[in-house]
Amino acid sequence: MSALLVAPFSFSAGSMIADNGGKDFNMTDFYSLAANSRPVRELDKDILIVDIENKSRSEITDLIELLPYLNLKGAALDVTFNELKDSTDDARLLKALLAYPSIILAAAVSSSAETADLEIESQEYVIDDYSFFYPQTKDSLLYGAVNLPTKYVGGTIRNFPEDFKIKGGGSLPSFVTAIARRVDPQAAARLKSRGNFMEPIDFPSREFDVVTIDDLFVSPELSDGKILLIGALGEQEDIHSTPVSREMPGVLIHAYALSTVLRNSYYDVTPKWVNIIMAFLLCFLLSLAALSLKPRIKGLVLRIVQLAVLYLVIRIGYYMYVDKRIIFDFSHSLLMLTFALFAADVWIGLHYITELSLSRLKKRKHETSI
């Protein structure tokens, strides 16, 4: 029952706490948002974002030509050059990329029609959005899929995928996995060993430095020992909702996901059966309490218990999320709590009506006998 109604509940929970969206709300969004509001944050020293908003293909090529001369740990380009433009510029871009073969390039996938009805992790994908030079470079350069699947179209991005099963055999790593494989194979192996298709992104309390192409030309030392993530921060098509911000550029989301992998800061998600057992136990205990309490105080006590449990759930959930890095989905528990209290209300009401009817009947009998 709780599993069926968990989505409507989420909406009511969304109105109770300062969520980040209202639609597509998840309890962990509140924990992320709260954790992100803390006054201590950490600057990620490994990742540097290069903003290429409003930069021409020629200017981006200038940057790529500069990359071999920088002291980098790695570089990834979160851009697809779909169309051919100026032939000289296009040739120069391709030449620059081939001269820096350790760069990770972006492509996008979509689920194949045959498997579109399956669960997201069981689907097969086709690479359908890539740069004009993909056919020439797919064997010599490493590509990663920039897709960040969500539950609904335009929904909140909370997770990143490890890799995508490609129709016809093989797989394409996600953009983040591809970068991790290049810059830190051990971190990539740790990600693979977890065996999950999707991993929650560690968003809270982290910041990244952002520079422009011009900054890098003026002060190339800014990039020393860093992984460059090159992308446009202000491109409306690549702006997405996340638990900590309604509008976050895609390249920044990749930065958070990459940071999660490199720092091994994963979250463990409790299995669904644990959530259901927890919900069942909570419902059982509350029903038991409702039956054993005196009728006169039952209603008041149960309301107080309801508020206390709600507060405890938020406190415990936040503690587990922030301190233990465990995501516990309390939605089922809260829903079952509501059902238990509703059942208790009905029980108290019926009990009161029965007692009232009996006492009136007794009184009437007594009056008749007199």
Place this chain on the structure above:
Amino acid sequence: MKHLFRLSLLIAFMISFGAFSANAQEYKVRSVKGNVQIKCGAKTKTASAGMSVTNRDMIVVPKGGTIKIIDTRDSQIYEYDGPGQTSVTSLIFDAKKAASSNSSTIHKNLTMRSRNGGLVMAEKGKVTRALEVYDPEAQQMQIDVSMLAARVYPLATDSADNCTGADAPVLLSHERTPEGGLSMKLENTLNFPVYFNIIKHNGEGQFCISEIGQPVGSYVVQPAQSISREQFKGIDPQVRHLMIVTNYYYDVDELLNSLNTLTLQQAQATQTTDFPLYMLEL
């Protein structure tokens, strides 16, 4: 022996002072919002990103201002959003303390609205993506409409010509035409967005939205932008059209409800002047 003890104390002090001084330059301003001042001894400087600060510097943050300090040794960033004065050491200490407290973090993020204590701003239940782009600093805030209505009501119901908009920091113009037309123009010369809407009131009846008003929420005009609207005919010359300009979002439906409630009750609500309000009769 006593001298030796004193000497060792002195050496320890010097070493610790040396370490302290060495650490003193490890802090930098990462970002600043508002006119934040740094007091270093007798000197006062305006804080800017990249500026080095020491443990002993005092930071003065005005209302609405924020400063982020980064410890370059461990890349930890500490935030202080004032208003008030604090030293760099206290800022870091307080930030660490607040960040480690789960309960205060949760309580800060739970939506608790209060109508008491002169609170004039409230967190909006919903933030639109568009407004987040338009006004990221104020996108989650709105004026408490009961407070706004308390100030608008006496001005709107007073027959005296007190809604001239003369004190408005933006450029306002309006015109009524003989054909029964009405036009208005607002030009935002400030460096932050302004919000406005236009309501009408016939002196006895209820308040409602003007023909040239925005029926949902309020208009928002960004810096260096102007907005104009005109109806060519059909405006009743006996009805007062009032432009209400503020620096925060307000929902015109809620404002109209509050104003109509005050009309029914013939009440004088308690007024606050904690937020700027400019009214112009069109």
